[in-house]
Amino acid sequence: MKKEAMEKFNKYLKLKGFKLTQERRIILEQVFSVHDHFDVEDLLYMLRKSNRQVSRASVYRTLSLLVESGLVEKVDFGDGRAYYEHVFGHLHHDHLICKNCGKVVQFEDMTIEKRQKDICKEHGFQLEYHTLNIFGFCTECQKEDK
Structure with missing residues (x-):
């Protein structure tokens, strides 16, 4: 599924005039390895724990692009934080x-x-x-x- 998600994201980025950078690839791979809701801090922690260094700004920008592309959904559970979950193929x-x-x-x-x-x-x-x-x-x- 990660391969199909990567291809769809790459097509979306090209349509918007962006490139699939190494940071975006790393973030997408991490997002699709999580099978639960997560927030930005959770994602940053998982990335750092696996020795994958990406900037906080890249995480925010990439999550926004993933939501726009339809691969990820942003969810509000009423506690003032934004949560995310991958929805592609589900x-x-x-x-x-x-x-x-x-x-x-x-x-x-x-x-x-x-x-x-x-x-x-x-x-x-x-x-x-x-x-x-x-x-x-x-x-x-x-x-x-x-």
């Missing part, structure tokens, strides 16, 4: 987010996906992407509250 999913402990549960629901597309069609709206985050309390936090 089914779309949504999130349940516990307001107490911060636990994130991913779920897929084809009924919701279909309904959103139907709503867009009914209103003549061209869907590009969507996010659904449901905020509440997980089972464990509900037990603690009682």
